[in-house]
Amino acid sequence: MVIGAGMGGISAAIHLQSLGFSVTVLDMADGPGGKARAVTSDAGPVDTGPTVLTLRGVADHLFALCGTRTEDEVDLIPLPRLARHFWPDGSRLDLFSDRDQTTDAIAAFAGPRAADAFRRFDRMTAALYDTFEAPMMLSARPDPRAVARAALAAPQTWGALLPGMTLDRLLRFYFRDPRLVQLFARYATYVGGRPAQSPAVLALVWQAEARGVWAVRQGLHGLAAALARVAEARGVAFRYGITARRILRQGGHVTGVELAGGATLPCAACVFAGDPGALRGNLLGDAARDAIPASKTPPSLSAWVWAFAAQPKGVDLAHHNVFFTADPAAEFGPIGRGQMPEAPTLYVCAQDRELGTPVPTTERFEIIMNGPANSAPSPTEEPACRTRTFPTLARMGLTFAPDPDLAALTTPAMLAARYPGSQGAIYGASPEGALSAFRRPLARTTLPGLYLAGGGAHPGAGVPMAMLSGQHAAKALAEDRISAPTSPPAAMPGGMSTASLTTGRAPSR
């Protein structure tokens, strides 16, 4: 039984099915995807969750396990332009998947010394990524000694691993131009941290992006739906609109799941792929609460998210756009105090752009303002969010006709209600603090038969990491119940491949 049809749960189900298990996935929502969700609009479904697909090799692997190929199920479009960045002083910078193009763009933007600094930063982050991929991301149980050994062998990474080195500080060693510090510091927020509090090792998030970003014509929710569809075709059962209320234990082992309404579904093992905070918060019963260690780590960032259709005016938008605040302190200071940013940085996804097809007159947009996790709704936050979003964009030249109404807004409190135990955090526990990566709960819990997957578990948040967590959960379950499968395992692809699981399809460096 898998509880949760988000990216982690679907991945766990696909891996388990391919190992010969009989799998049922439950979700309280009315369809697959979890945070990869869409809302309806006049221009079609608009993503209201993730929009940036990186490390596509992980998704490719899941489709391959289902006997198909990503490109046969969804339309993935590589984006040569990673993102377009705007500052209030009118300056603008595009980053590209092609390093030389990015280096030239940075040289034109901030001069040749900045371009040299970028080259050094890019090389260092590539070393960080390569150093941490196997012992951290791909390992089910990261061993600090193995990580330390890998880091010792890569002297380029040492600066980022110095005690107390934050991402913000590290970037100041590389870049003199504060706009470049601000730009590359933004990558901490992509896993839910504030740059000045997050460890410098998060600079490797840049590499995840630099190795390729794909747009999905059907939306990221469409990617989840396609994975669920192919999993179902291979025999995984999906049941929606069903809330798991208690994980049942008998004789010291998981025996089933009690549903809201009182019915019980027996199972030999269970992967919980919701937020681990739900277990700790006793939302799945005593047996599950005691199965993972207590956590003192605060939640990661949340967000106010607008999803709507409109006609944009005034700015030449790319697919991914970031409108930076003039003063990062006016963004992250209030967030640190649990408040909405006074002067936010705004991410705008123009979902119909750069897909290789004509852009419709009315386009679909997702706008994200990062904020603190918070489960308590406030009557003033929605109008405040509106006045901090649209006038800010208008001052930078971007307007929409019409401006969306408040029904287009998802608040942190709404996210908290939709994803139980999350407190509205969208990336699980905070990545801030030197050892946060080692504090995430692992796939195997202390309750035999209960496993964890999803962005709140190791190796962390974001679509590819949540998918990898599903692989870790399935592997742990299979190791523990090695004699359980009654049907022969399906053939698995990739036996001879030596390509990286995460970046197998990335352009060659």
Ligand SMILES: Cc1cc2nc3c(=O)[nH]c(=O)nc-3n(C[C@H](O)[C@H](O)[C@H](O)COP(=O)(O)OP(=O)(O)OC[C@H]3O[C@@H](n4cnc5c(N)ncnc54)[C@H](O)[C@@H]3O)c2cc1C
């Ligand atoms: C606005 C936003 C933007 C983001 N942008 C990006 C991005 O661009 N790129 C990226 O890689 N990542 C991004 N992320 C993060 C990414 O979406 C998540 O890390 C990932 O989708 C989480 O997947 P998950 O497996 O943890 O499950 P979730 O998506 O959290 O889904 C968990 C599922 O479990 C179900 N569930 C929970 N408890 C129960 C229960 N008791 N009974 C039944 N069902 C239950 C829920 O209904 C839900 O469907 C973004 C997230 C948000 C919200």
